[in-house]
Every structure is written in C-alpha cells, then in structure tokens.
Amino acid sequence: MIPVLEFFANLPKKKCRQCKSDMQEQADCYINICSTCDHPAR
Numbered sequence: 154m155i156p157v158l159e160f161f162a163n164l165p166k167k168k169c170r171q172c173k174s175d176m177q178e179q180a181d182c183y184i185n186i187c188s189t190c191d192h193p194a195r
C-alpha cells in the first residue's frame with residue numbers, strides 16, 4: 154500500500170494526461186486532467 158503523498162512525491166510535475174500541458178495546483182490531485190480536457194469528459 155503506497156501512501157498518497159509518496160506517490161505524488163515521485164511525480165516530477167503534474168501534467169494533463171490528455172493535452173500533456175503542465176498543470177497548476179489542482180484540488181483533484183489524483184486526476185491528471187486539466188480542467189479544459191476534463192470538462193467535455195463530464
């Protein structure tokens with residue numbers, strides 16, 4: 154069982170998994186999709 158904080162510590166930088174652009178701070182840490190790409194998905 155991997156702690157969440159450790160998981161994110163291993164991530165170099167958050168990027169949107171769709172548009173590959175760098176993401177700023179986002180509340181939904183475990184969702185690596187920017188608000189732009191996430192919007193049409195909902």
Ligand SMILES: [Zn+2]
Nearest residue numbers: 169172187190
């Ligand atoms: Zn995106």
